[in-house]
Amino acid sequence: MTESRFSTTREPGKPRTSRATRGGRASRAREGDKRERILRAATRVFARKGFYATKVSEVAKAAGVADGTIYLYFKNKDDLLVSLFEDRIMLLLAALERALAERPTPEERLRCVIEMQLGLLEGERDLAEVITVNLRQSTRLMKQYAAPKFMLYLDAIARVVAEGQKAGAFRTDVSPHLMARTIFGALDGIIMTWALGKAEPGGLSRASTQVADVLLAGLLAKKER
Amino acid sequence: MTESRFSTTREPGKPRTSRATRGGRASRAREGDKRERILRAATRVFARKGFYATKVSEVAKAAGVADGTIYLYFKNKDDLLVSLFEDRIMLLLAALERALAERPTPEERLRCVIEMQLGLLEGERDLAEVITVNLRQSTRLMKQYAAPKFMLYLDAIARVVAEGQKAGAFRTDVSPHLMARTIFGALDGIIMTWALGKAEPGGLSRASTQVADVLLAGLLAKKER
């Protein structure tokens, strides 16, 4: 299992024949996408117990499916975690791109990045916990599978910084990629302590403003000196 | 094993009778502190394979001791990880306090924090990886055991910020604790991507300056407007 190179979520078992588009007719009193149900349940359970301490059977129970069903949608337990991360970060990325589309100035754009990352998780404490804490389970997972998608996200942030520099709004003596990591890390750290601690409601959005203020002040082109 | 409340490293097996002070006479061609040897080996192996993917027997082999010996010094595998983290962060904290003692101005002090955290790990890639990646293994570990020591460290940073505010050097419209998390997170994020990626030598110290510049600029009291 060291070199398992699970590529996709599991191609064969993608059970969706007729109700492919969505709830074809809701076969029972039941749900929509089963894959999504499993991901949601996994988020909840992983957050509460940690990835390695969680039994696949627990995720199954939480999702209301049989143990075996998990394996129809995911190659194995690792794949479940990685899929979770990839799915969510791609959602975040898409939402970010959409939001950025209507923010013209560099300053607004950077604030947007910060608000999005903190905002998305404000109502999703479990997801926050999984992403900031559990994802880092193993270096191997991180390096091999999650990293590419993660880099995409970092690149998006770096681009905002670089544009701001080109526009003359941000100081040019710092590396956009380094700043991207700095910004991401700062937000991640805040989310982590928030998720591990009290997680007071509204805490993240309040934090958002302060952090944005400081980072922006630090990045804005020096006027003097 | 869910509620194991391992307090100390293991009191009984603290093998050090005569050569208590240090290398009494080097019983063979061998080492110094065996506990330290194990911690060092664990750092190396955990970094390479991840905590959960690492077998206790692998740590033992890397340390050049028998499997059972690990259990003379650590209560169990979890305890090994937590001890590692606590040991190291306390070292970092001590080093930080020492270094801060000779930095009078708030600006210098904040730079000191940043340089220490990045600098300590510059030569210790494995340790960096364990702390930033592996430590977050499980929420449970983090919450129950590592958090207290971690908070001590965050508090130290927050104190530097608060002092700076009191001295009138830093803006006062942000929470010192939030800034501490921001700073820690930013550094942690940088270290993580550094450890997961190329880890070019000298990369961290170069990053150090840029990050410090930006964060400081963001924190310094606004002169105008």
Next chain:
DNA sequence: GTTCCGTGACTGAATCACGATTCAGTACGA
């Protein structure tokens, strides 16, 4: 100086529980 114990660190093969994964079978819609 030599031999003989006693002590405690250290060893590592065997145990044994655990839990990921499988797959023979069920149920249901077409």
Next chain:
DNA sequence: TCGTACTGAATCGTGATTCAGTCACGGAAC
């Protein structure tokens, strides 16, 4: 009846932990 989604009990490998011994040393007795 066929095909497919789904089920969940049984399998089977794994690896943390244990513990019966071994080893080396220091001290005591000769």
